Amino acid sequence: MLAYGRMPGARPASSLTDVPGFRVGHATDSRGLTGCTVVLCGDGAVPGIDVRGLAAGLRDTGPCEPAHLVPVVHALLLSGGSAYGLDAAAGVMAFLEQQRIGFRLRDAIVPIVPAAILFDLSAGSPRARPTPAMARRACRAASSRRVLQGNVGAGTGASVGKMHGLRRAMKSGLGSASLRSGALVVGALAVVNAWGDVIDPRTGSIVAGLRDRPDGSGLPGTTRELLRAAPPFHPGAGAPAPGRAPGRGGATPPPSTTLGVVATNARLTKVEATSVAKAAQVACARCIAPVWTRFDGDVVFCLSRGRVRADALVVGALATEAMQEAILRAALLARGVAGLPAARDLDRRAAP
Secondary structure (H helix, E strand, C coil), X not given: CCCHHHCCCCEEECCXXXXXXXXXXXXXXXXXXEEEEEEEEEEEEEEEEEECCCCCEEECCHHHCCCCCCCCEEEEEEECCHHXXXXXXXXXXXXXXXXXXXXXXXXXXXXXXXXXXXCCCCCCCCCCCCCHHHHHHHXXXXXXXXXXXXXXXXXXXXXXXXXXXXXXXXXXXXXXXXXXXXXXXXXXXXXEECCCEEEECCXXXXXXXXXXXXXXXXXXXXXXXHHHCCCCCCHHHCCCCCCCCCCHHHCCCXXXXXXXXXXXXXXXXXXXXXXXXXXXXXXXXHHEECCCCCCECCEEEEEEEEEECCCHHHHHHHHHHHHHHHHHHHHXXXXXXXXECCHHHCCXXXXX
């Protein structure tokens, strides 16, 4: 599915775990429609981060900044459950502490586990959210085998096309992909819970997104709807009431988020890893429309663990292509749930 013609010498691979030294595990609540995904980094990976959405939910991302004292992170947690899901990171820390993995300070070991969350409380039970126990299960399940994709882990309750709420949205999920160029391997993982639509940039067609009606399969395009109809949101009309976002009739638009992770065996500094995370955001702009809205908490992490010498520009180019494929797989491999059909359930596609 990747546009390899634009990447001479690059070869497709299967998922983020093709990068040596990384393991991925999921914990899934199929009834409550939530879950979490952990990326374990062995004894540490050099991190970078890029935040574009205006509604990000994050925990302990300071070590991802170039000037931070701590040189590496030991795991990443991606979680559903909105802000409640951030607590699940404690389970990852407890697991790593038992493994004696972490930042050592005298007699103490402190695992460094940045976390990012998405809002899925409207998709299933609003009382279902990942817990530290779930995160520990994800850690125990983590392996270097091909990443399970679709309705798993943090993608269990993911949906897209939410301009008119979940009644006209579609199911999405989690996807992963990777590319090789010689000894260099770059992998990507994406959890796609976007407010906008997922677009195939090769054809311009909508893969999954806003439906024309609750029981319909037409995909009119969120951007087109925004431009054609009176805008449902009025940023200049004054501040909303506390805890509410402005919307037609006082409705609160469903919060959304796309979370991404890039991993590589290239030897990068934090500054270079940050530049790769920024480059991978280009894939979000290619594949999601509208992207980086004020209802999205879009975040991309980069993790560098290895000794392959590579230009960060090359790593960033491969990361963009791998992330693009991961986003498309998140929509194409998802399975529909009650009230939320997936791309595989629709017979028709519409151009944006």
